[in-house]
Amino acid sequence: MKDQINLVEKEAREDLSRIDSVDSAEAFRVAYLGKKGKLTELFKKLGAVPPEEKKAVGAELNRVKQWLESAVEEFRQKAPKTGAPLEMFDETLPGVRPTQGSIHLLQQTIQEISGIFSRMGFETVEGPEIETEFHNFTALNIPLDHPSRDAFDTFYTTHGQLLRSQTSTVQIRVMKERKPPLKIIAPGRVYRPDTVDASHSFMFHQIEGLMVDDRVTFSDLKGVLHLFLRELFGSQTKIRFRPHFFPFTEPSVEIDIQWGKGWLEILGAGSVDPNVFKEVKYDTSVVRGFAFGLGVERIAMLRHGINDIRHFYENDLRFLRQF
């Protein structure tokens, strides 16, 4: 019996060397391991083997069987290289992607900034874009026919309204409607008749912020805005507070962040001028507050390395889908 097994094994070794295709591999498998295969036939004879040899012969048969199976399997693994390709799972094909949509970068920036202030307890509110002289100028302590208006060139409608040149108008509307304490931010579109170039546009976005209660101080303004800038630009952000002039705040401040070797203006702010409180009939002996305003485009341009403001309004899909 053992000799027979050795013979079959020897034959098999010779046949194996001749295998050159998937088909011949399959024929080889059938010839030895099929229902009537040579090795299968030997297994059938195992019953006739004397009991004392059965164990050793069985082990030998199994050894050869395993060798044959692994040889066939090994050939199958190699097969595609030599023979016709086998159909199989292709893990390298690209996925079928859904169409990529996007939320506009300016909107994402507004949402992010609103989110930071919301965590500090500021509520997001909105106001109209078509406004009155009162909300855009008078109530904000910007006198008619004064050089301080030069910075606020304005579009007017045929019926004497104007397009707001700043989101500070929303401060006035909210204060006229509500009593302190107040913590609000107001994002939105603003308009100034500036010729469009790489850094100017006649329409852009601002976010106005306002906090009013009975004790708020200039040091609170510094704390809140520094915290905000750290959240937006990272905890290592270096900033400086520089005195400035805005008609509606006193003291007023511009905040610069360090950018490369220089400083870049990023925020305007200040303690609310008592004249503004008077316009909305707040008691200036009790009420204090601070306000701030920032340009959304400017911040988005800085953070994302965009060098031309026109990208925001041209809406090239290659721009929109990057963010």
Add this chain to the structure above:
Amino acid sequence: MRISTNWLKDFVELAPPVARIADRLTLAGLEVKKCEQLTQPSDTLFEIEITSNRPDWLSHFGVAREIAAVENISLKNPVVDSEAGRTPPPGWKIQIKDVAGCPYYTGVLIEGITETQTPDFIVNRLLACGIRSINLIVDITNYVLLEVGQPLHAFDADLIRGKEIVVRKPKQGEKFALINGAQIELKPDDLVIADSDRAVALAGVMGGKDSEISDKTRNVFLESAFFNPGRVRKTSRIHQLSSDSSYRFERRVDPEGVDLGRSRALALIQKYAKPRYMSAVIKAGEKPQLDVKTVHFRIEEVKQVLGVEIKPSQIASILTRLGLDAKPHSEGVLKVGIPSFRPDLTRSIDLIEEIARIYGYEHIPETLPVREPLTVGESPRLVLERKVRNFLSGAGLCETVTFSLISEDGLDPVKDLKQAVQIVNPLQHGLHWMRPTLVTSLLTVIQKNVNAGADSIPLFEVANVYSAPDAHKHPVEERVCAIALYGKKAAQTWLDAARAVTFYDLKGYVEAILKSAGCADLCVAKIQKNYFAEGIAEELRTWQTPLAFLGQVSEELLKKWDLKEPVYYAEISLEKLLAQSQKVRLFQEWPKYPAIERDLSLVVKGLVKGGDLITEIRGMGQGLIRDVELFDLFRGKRVPEGCKNLAFRIIYQSAERTLVSDEVQKLHDKIAQTLVQKYQASFQI
């Protein structure tokens, strides 16, 4: 403004490096934008930016005064002429006929100029500050303007008729030839300097051609005056004339500077022009006084406003350094005298800002407000907007931001623009409408992207549309979500074929938004809009409220925007949707009993509407139909010409019991029979 540091050194000591001084000034609010190094003569220029509240900084002496305050060092005054011991010019007189326009006017007659050469240092300093040398007298007036901030004007005295200076309003229709050669017609609110015959200067703005100083001038009348800031500003704006003089007058010059500027100029004229004769000063009017000359100021306010304790002695020191006269008034109160050059200081808050500025913003601590928490609501509209944005961007659309100002291109002057809000001073490209729809804005975006090679352009924008339905009321702004689809719905992939976008893709987005906001029971109505193709436009309503409209953009507009494929456009009113939507959704139990599905495939005439069939089917359901879905629609093949095949899946389900198959089959057959009769439908395929 450009400031020469060499010039500053006439008044203050600048401890080097000057870059440090520049930083100090910037951090005190006098922003030095740029430092520029000059050679021959060696100098450092500061490019400074001055806010409109600080005209007193618009001169070298003014900047030096600030440096003295910031650095706590002493300040030298400019060398001036004593103006003493001279006689008035015989026969000359000044008359102010418009005191509001010119409260104070002074002049000096200078005769027999013997030198005309401008010394190098004046030429160089003017040049460094961007002013070209013209002739000695004009150079001296410019020099004084840059040095002490007082604009002066020099007339050729021989060209002044009648030895008379009159400050008055223009006569009706009076014309005037400017020094720059232009001829203007004077306006009633202008203010002119005139001689006995005619205007010789536009007060505070520009001199006249007829009395200009020339190389031949030997006799000069020198003017130094205070003109009303508002009036100068008005004249400067109305004639679109701006000068270094008008810039300063409209911001208000220091009334004391009128005398200082004049006596400084006289000192320079005396020294370099060597005139034979200088008259005594002739004056008219009074120097305007400050509205508020003293401010009483409680020291404790500093802490209340700034949140930092500053010692009273330090407060007093800061105020004094700034040229203010701070004296103790009563316990904790200072009485502060305001100098003539600081009309911006009228209230204690103004003084607190000055204290903060000089104390240094960087030394004020940073604190966070400790307060009772406020409830922070979130506007339901903003919540809805966020939902819409997330849905549409998730579905593959890109959000755009386009200008709210548009031209009338593509819109109908009556149908679209009759109630639109118009801008009187548009900037460019005829953008003078506040848009009543976003359709043309999005067409422009599509066009740009087509030109850039895109073939699938799905866009949306959330923005306002504007209208003025009542001209006497404030215009209305309505927040809408606009959607525009162009080209392919999906590109070809190795699994799927490409497909062009259709009207029903657009409708699907709109329906999904309305339904996810909780608006069930939508009904549809055909509409017409000027910018949509005839017959391919509809409106979705809930009850009687229109929530959205959508359609296919007209051929005419496609041509205008040079687009080859159709554009589908929708506008959803977010305000109206919000009003109709459910704020908090209540859970709805689904039926416990199993559903039975039956399909119904019908061939009907091409004009039969699918929606009518669905309504019909539902109407016959005896309360047992949960849903009817259209799952197939085709024409051609075995379907007769002029007909279409619609395949519905009807889902039968009862909330109360398990339906029996026979019962459903009976109902299904009955529905089928009814439709066959009513719509001349057939089952054949």
